[in-house]
Amino acid sequence: MLDIRIIREQAETVRTRLRQRGGEEWTLVDEVLSLDEARRAGETEKQSLQSERNRVSKDIGIARKQGQDTAAIEAGMRAIGDRIDVLNHETADLDARQETLLLSIPNLPHEACPVGHSAEENPEVRVWGSKPAFAFEPKDHVTLGTDLKMLDFEAGVKISGSAFVVYRGAGARLERALINFLLDLHTTQHGYTEIAPPLLVKPEALFGTGNLPKFGDQLYHCEVDNLYLLPTAEVPVTNLHREEIVDPASLPICYAAYTPCFRREAGSAGLGTRGLIRMHQFDKVELVKICLPQDSMEELEKLTANAEKVLQLLGLHYRVIELCTGDIGFGSAKTYDIEVWAPGQGTFLEVSSCSNFGDYQSRRMKLRYKDPETRKNLYPHTLNGSGTALARLFVALVETYQQHDGSILLPPALVPYFGRSGIAALTP
């Protein structure tokens, strides 16, 4: 949520920045400003009347003790009370409308965020490794997974429908090995604290991270209990400190969490996505940071480097791109995407998205820290990034490390976790 004071004082800058995103939200600025003005006018009148009421009510108390008749004064106060009631409802209504508008306005892109209209204008930041060469025609993960009996797409459909999959045998074991590898890397090498959060979350948590109110159609909702299946561990983990005033000495707070993620993917069904690339349920290890405002850009670089380390250790070719203003997410001020090469797809797949949200989420969830100098409560910055998504990592891994005989030879970093050096081809 944007700071109303920034909108008030720098309306033109806010409009310009919002326009760079390409949406229509910039047109809401004028509406917010007029609501704000009306709200403050009502607030001022209401408060001066309340002040009068408090003063006179005290006098009435004193006069009554002295046995005086206060009926006339009380009648006058009743009129003031009525007026206060009216103003109360008016300002509450204006306040609610302003809040609703503010919740639907996306974050301002950071000035370091490249300006552009769409994904085509995302600059490539760096490339690591190179495309692996094959002396044979590489298969895609669907073929490999099915042949090796690691992935059962038909069973997924039978049990849960399209875009669900069953991992089995070596596939299930590989998924588990990857989860442990990722968590160990981030907790023992990168200093993150491991979190295992609930997978069902309240609406308040989703408002805090910005998934609600705008993106409810992407969420699985358990109506009888009004709980949502999480679309990413970002939601419960960032909300761990919702409505808290954290000790600034404890910053940066760094969390790593493995969870399954559930997404309805409304609107993208049948979008030509074969295999594991777009699923309703997938595993992910998420990294979350809460830090001082002045540190957040540096922390974003570290976070991105932590996610890249995964691909480096696994020997997977990848590139990092920077999202332009027209492509960054709703709450983000600056985002790097990491895309891994998948030989069977002949394309790069997004396996991580690392974002600095500035104070956008912390203001929404009333997450603050007390500045030791001024003793004021300030909003820390929040960041998160996948470290990394598992399904697409699985794709890149098996497609990159497939052998001519259909077997898979795992990179050394994964061998201790998997327990074997690879997955042998099955003999028919």
Next chain:
RNA sequence: GGAGAGAUGGCUGAGUGGUCGAAAGCAACGCUUUGCUAAAGCGUCGUAGCCCUUAAAGGCUACCGAGGGUUCGAAUCCCUCUCUCUCCGCCA
């Protein structure tokens, strides 16, 4: 699912219609004094909004789980809701 208890400031915990934003204690911060890993004394110490200011300072208002009601006036009385805890039942 059944029964009961509760929700007050960072924490503990007083407060049942009027100078209560709220006693007291703990924690924290500052100062003083003494001094071997500390104690004592004094002071400060909730959150948010509005107004006035270049700013600081200041003034005002609201907030004692949430919402509504009674009243000139509500932490305090009434109603509704939510949540937490305990016990019983069921269950991985």
